Amino acid sequence: MSDTTPAAQAPVPPPSCIMVIFGGCGDLTRRKLLPALYNLASQGLLDGGFTVLGVDRIDLDDIAYRARLDDSVPGFVGEGIEAQVWGDLLSRIHYQQGDFLDPAAYTRLAARLAGLDQARATGGRHLFYLATPPRFFGEIAQQLGRAGLAQEAEGGWRRIVVEKPFGNDLASARALNQRLHESFDEDQVFRIDHYLGKETVQNIFAYRFTNSTVEPIWNRRYVDHVEITVSESLGVENRAGYYEQAGALRDMVPNHLLSLLSVVAMEPANGLEANAVRDEQTKVLRAIQPLLPEQVLTDTVRGQYGLGVMPDGSRVPGYREEPGVAPDSNTETFVAMKLMIDSWRWAGVPFYLRTGKRMPGRYTEVVVEFKHAPNMLFRDSRVRRYNVPPNMLVLRIQPNEGIGMCFNAKVPGPTQELRPVEMNFSYADYFGTAPSTGYETLIYDCMIGDGMLFKRADTIEAGWELVEPVLDVWGALPPRDFPDYAAGTWGPPESDALLARDGRRWKPCDVCQRHGD
Numbered sequence: 001m002s003d004t005t006p007a008a009q010a011p012v013p014p015p016s017c018i019m020v021i022f023g024g025c026g027d028l029t030r031r032k033l034l035p036a037l038y039n040l041a042s043q044g045l046l047d048g049g050f051t052v053l054g055v056d057r058i059d060l061d062d063i064a065y066r067a068r069l070d071d072s073v074p075g076f077v078g079e080g081i082e083a084q085v086w087g088d089l090l091s092r093i094h095y096q097q098g099d100f101l102d103p104a105a106y107t108r109l110a111a112r113l114a115g116l117d118q119a120r121a122t123g124g125r126h127l128f129y130l131a132t133p134p135r136f137f138g139e140i141a142q143q144l145g146r147a148g149l150a151q152e153a154e155g156g157w158r159r160i161v162v163e164k165p166f167g168n169d170l171a172s173a174r175a176l177n178q179r180l181h182e183s184f185d186e187d188q189v190f191r192i193d194h195y196l197g198k199e200t201v202q203n204i205f206a207y208r209f210t211n212s213t214v215e216p217i218w219n220r221r222y223v224d225h226v227e228i229t230v231s232e233s234l235g236v237e238n239r240a241g242y243y244e245q246a247g248a249l250r251d252m253v254p255n256h257l258l259s260l261l262s263v264v265a266m267e268p269a270n271g272l273e274a275n276a277v278r279d280e281q282t283k284v285l286r287a288i289q290p291l292l293p294e295q296v297l298t299d300t301v302r303g304q305y306g307l308g309v310m311p312d313g314s315r316v317p318g319y320r321e322e323p324g325v326a327p328d329s330n331t332e333t334f335v336a337m338k339l340m341i342d343s344w345r346w347a348g349v350p351f352y353l354r355t356g357k358r359m360p361g362r363y364t365e366v367v368v369e370f371k372h373a374p375n376m377l378f379r380d381s382r383v384r385r386y387n388v389p390p391n392m393l394v395l396r397i398q399p400n401e402g403i404g405m406c407f408n409a410k411v412p413g414p415t416q417e418l419r420p421v422e423m424n425f426s427y428a429d430y431f432g433t434a435p436s437t438g439y440e441t442l443i444y445d446c447m448i449g450d451g452m453l454f455k456r457a458d459t460i461e462a463g464w465e466l467v468e469p470v471l472d473v474w475g476a477l478p479p480r481d482f483p484d485y486a487a488g489t490w491g492p493p494e495s496d497a498l499l500a501r502d503g504r505r506w507k508p509c510d511v512c513q514r515h516g517d
Helices: 027-042 062-077 083-091 103-120 134-146 170-183 199-209 240-265 274-287 293-299 427-431 440-448 457-476 493-500 512-516
Strands: 018-022 051-056 093-097 126-130 158-162 189-191 223-231 300-303 334-340 350-356 363-370 392-398 402-410 417-426
Touching: 018 027, 018 103, 027 051, 027 062, 027 083, 027 440, 051 103, 062 083, 062 093, 083 093, 093 103, 103 134, 126 134, 134 158, 134 170, 170 457, 189 440, 199 240, 199 392, 199 402, 223 240, 240 274, 240 334, 240 350, 240 363, 240 457, 274 457, 293 300, 293 334, 293 457, 300 493, 334 493, 350 493, 417 427
Parallel strands: 018 051, 018 126, 051 093, 126 158, 158 189, 223 350
Antiparallel strands: 223 363, 300 334, 334 350, 363 392, 392 402, 402 417
């Protein structure tokens, strides 16, 4: 059979630009950003004039900065790094010392960029990446505006990339958006949620909207409920200073979990134009029923891990024993909640979200459980522990990227015994594995100006509006029973009770076959 699928247009390198990384000496730069740039370079997706300018407070020159990066970045790229590709990229990297709060630093930066524009023929195209603590986001944006570095000249462009967190509550998110907009127009602002850079998240669009067998059943008539899990096996590590102020709710729900929910639940957009897609995602968030204070008590769960044993047998301390954490800390390391979307597509379908640290594994999954088929025909069949189980679709974001469909099949033999089985699509099996940090697509899209995978100001604020009632109630009623789940488990018992009250239960992560156990 001949292949009639039209060939996809191969990506091409964007026009040359200067990527200015504020926080050029930080962990994000060496662990994620520069390895991502190396991967783009190895794929031929960086123009010959592409240039990096690291900005930080440490006093270094270009040569010392390159040596510093050469000592650390290859270890994060991994085995198989090509010396020629890395050496070429390293030669394009420059450094500018400067205090983020010093106006004079931006005057010097403007002069340096003018020189690099001329030497590298980058045409005034500047991408400012804020790889800094969030307290500097608004200040850097304003200083860039005052120095004239946010203004776009003919043939050039200026864009600013902001990492999460986008504020720590609704008021601070609005204030940050206001400060960004004092210097940059909304279409110049790229708010990164690296979950949206993952191939499997992007593939949800393709799976839903290009397969005629999927979209007709993607609604309240056929779907019983949806579960979204983002679990981490690690503890707080060296982030106690940040985590004590944020907690799991602020850290994960307004961005990562609601990003996944909006992709799963959105209506079809009229095209892949950025604002058309983001309009539909924001509509989903606006359609979620706000949690009343009494609903926060019944439909949300918080937890904190205590000492425990991980699946590999290692004993780990509780959150309150972690370095930098207060011994009586009430910061939550686990969140679960039930959300209802008041739309024609999803009315009556609960969306259950959970995220936590020190859980049994590192998983990001979306489980779509369909309603039961009529069981009369097989009511007397031998099915392990269940009547005929419902069908289930599992969208695996990490670690084993792919899609699984669980359905029922007859066990060979003379009796009518049914058992859940799985059809499985694995990215690695079909497309192989390519080195990725999760930032390659996002950086590339920033350089070509495609904002589809980035958060818009109104989307950010809609997420915080949903979280605000939970923050208020939890702030007024401190927990009494922390720690309430052992490290290496799936969270406090109240998390299971949240679903049990509705006659449901969390599905095991990553393995559809366990559905029937």
